[in-house]
Amino acid sequence: MVDFEGKVYVAPLTTVGNLPFRRIMKDLGADITCGEMALGQNLLKGQASEWALLKRHACEDVFGVQVAGGHPDQMTRVAELIRNEASVDFVDINMGCPIDLVCKQGMGSALMNKQRKVRGILMGMTSILEVPVTVKMRVGWDDKTPTAHKIIPMIQNFSGKGVCAVMIHGRSRLQRYTKSADWNYIREAAASEQSWLRPLPVIGNGDIMSWQDHKQHLDEGGKNMSTCAMVGRGALIKPWLPTEIKEKRDWDISATERLDILKKFVSYGIEHWGSDQLGVNRTRRFLLEWLSFTCRYIPAAILEVLPQRLNERPPPFFGRSDLETLLSSQNCADWIKISEMLLGPVPEGFQFEPKHKSNSYAPSVSRGLAGVEDETEPIQNW
Ligand SMILES: Cc1cc2nc3c(=O)[nH]c(=O)nc-3n(C[C@H](O)[C@H](O)[C@H](O)COP(=O)(O)O)c2cc1C
Structure with missing residues (x-):
């Protein structure tokens, strides 16, 4: 059995939760990591x-893989x-993927309607x-008729x-990221367990996105609720989040320290994807996705x-140094500039469009500023 209690678990994250990123997570205090969602049908075909x-990676001492399938x-x-073929500590069943292509084949969130x-x-x-x-689900297909309970x-x-555990992402399939996660419902669903069976x-x-967020959930408690801190976008935005959660402190990290983390990612990337042109290109693409x-x-000292908070849209601000300002830029051209600092110049005509429109905020919770929903290309709508 895998013991998730009191641990920091980095959620499966397609594209951005790649092996070099997970190594960074381990360096910065994560206990448990998981691979990106793999489609069962492609595994059966032997797709490399x-x-x-x-x-x-060898440093991933408690490691799970996630698979999606409908049959x-x-x-x-x-x-x-x-x-027979993989070295894993647990296998997670995907019951939350909202992508049309996946749901239409009865996988991901679609499974929530098929007991x-x-x-x-x-x-x-x-x-x-x-x-x-383990089973990772959402609250249900739509938030008006949640089915997790x-x-x-x-x-x-x-x-x-x-x-050995169930994970609930507190949003419905149709909600995507447009509202805050519903932790009240998560607790209700956890309490729906039958008292005569072994608790799950x-x-x-x-x-x-902070140790305070996690502490609040711990304080609220709830029957059958685990004390595990499962982090997704918070860890992408603040890769030092696992350290903050474990040490219960706000780390006012400097821009140079942040650049050092990115440098490390690049060296892990080259090690993983190769030091030839193809490997460098891949490392750059994945770095840009992460950027x-x-x-x-938003630097702690500036706030x-x-x-x-995860869904708050910050007003534009100047950092304490040019590097800090550059690292906060929402402009794709600046991300490319950062990649050039770490990997050398991009080839002529190089273009990049992030797969995940992560720099968008939920309108309901943004601080008085017009928000854009996290609704973009269907494949990326996690
Ligand atoms: C870029 C991205 C990729 C994701 N990929 C997966 C995935 O492969 N499998 C999965 O179950 N959930 C995936 N998710 C959902 C997260 O694991 C997590 O449940 C969700 O983001 C809510 O947590 P958060 O608010 O802390 O980000 C993804 C989320 C994001 C933002």
């Missing part, structure tokens, strides 16, 4: 790019392959795997028989009220 998503027989075969399929998947996978299974009692039947820890997820998140950080 999909199998690469299951690769673990019990298919997921059981996937489990068999993972058992029988989920039961079949759990029966198949837990009977094959020697490592525990109906599925959890069924999943609880597998508690201690292979399933429920790990809440959504909008944790589209890191630019959202009037600590802590920074």
Whole structure:
């Protein structure tokens, strides 16, 4: 069994949660890491790019992989392959992916409406795997009719028989990132567990960007609620977040220290993707994707009220140095400039468009400034 209690767990993050990024997370205090979502059907076809998503680095001492699939027989075969071919500590079933392409095939969030399929998947996978299974879900398909509280009692039947935790991202499939995560509902869903069965820890997820956010959730407690801090975008924006959570402090990190983290990422990237032109290009692409998140950080010393909240849109500001101002730029051309500082000049005609429009904010919670919804290309709408 994997013990998530009191740990910092970095959520699976497609594209940006790559192996070099996860190494940075480990350096900065994360306890548990997970690979990016892999599609079961592609794993079964033996697609090398999909199998690469299951690769673990030696520093990832508690490491899970996440798979998406809609059919019990298919997921059981996937489990068999993972058992034979991969080195993992747990296997997470994706029940939250909102992407149309995925949901239309009955995977991801679509599974939240198919209890029988989920039961079949759990029966198949837990009977094959020697490592525990976890399930990551949303509150449901839409927030008006949340279903997590109906599925959890069924999943609880597998508690201690292979399933060791459930993670709930406190938004619905249709909500995407337009509202704050609903932690009240997460607690309700956790409390829906049956009292005569072994409890299953429920790990809440959504909008944790500071140790204070995590502490608030701990203080609010709740039956069957885990004390694990599961972080997603907060860790992308502030990669030192795991340290802050563990040490319960606001780290007023300097711009040079932030650049050092990026430098380290680049060296891990080259080590992972290769030092030839292809490897450098890949490292640059993934660095740029990440920079589209890191630019959202507002230095602690500049902020009037600590802590920074995930969905607050900061007014433009000047940093304490040119480098700090550059690191806060929301302009793609500046991200390219930062990549050039670390990897040399880009080829002529180089263009970059981030996959995730992370520099957008939920209108309902932005501080009086017109927000843009986090609704962009369908493939990126996590
Ligand atoms: C860029 C990005 C990629 C994501 N990729 C995945 C994924 O592969 N699998 C998954 O279950 N969730 C994925 N998510 C959702 C996160 O794991 C997490 O549940 C969500 O972002 C809420 O946490 P947060 O508010 O702390 O970011 C992704 C989120 C983002 C922003």
